[in-house]
Amino acid sequence: MTRFLPAFFAWIVVYVVVTATLMGIQAAGLNVPLPMQTFLLTAFLVPAMMFVLGPFASTLAQTVIRKVEGRSPNP
Numbered sequence: 151m152t153r154f155l156p157a158f159f160a161w162i163v164v165y166v167v168v169t170a171t172l173m174g175i176q177a178a179g180l181n182v183p184l185p186m187q188t189f190l191l192t193a194f195l196v197p198a199m200m201f202v203l204g205p206f207a208s209t210l211a212q213t214v215i216r217k218v219e220g221r222s223p224n225p
Contacts, residue, residue, distance in 0.1 A: 155218075156211040160199075163207045167195055 171191050175182070182190075 155215055156208060159207040159211040159214075160204070163203045164195070164199065167198060167203065171195065 168191060171194055172187070175187055175190060
């Protein structure tokens with residue numbers, strides 16, 4: 151079970167970012183075609199996942215795995 155936690159947390163993060171970005175495009179009143187929406191979404195999502203959200207999700211998953219396995223975190 152614990153081996154699937156990192157993938158689960160990454161999925162949660164991607165889901166939230168995709169939903170928020172699409173809602174932002176919609177709220178801004180941008181009536182753009184699907185390929186442009188995809189471009190805008192990936193232009194934001196890929197750097198965010200690589201440099202911010204990916205490391206955060208990884209740290210969160212490791213913390214949960216340690217707690218589930220009963221180990222204390224390394225200093």
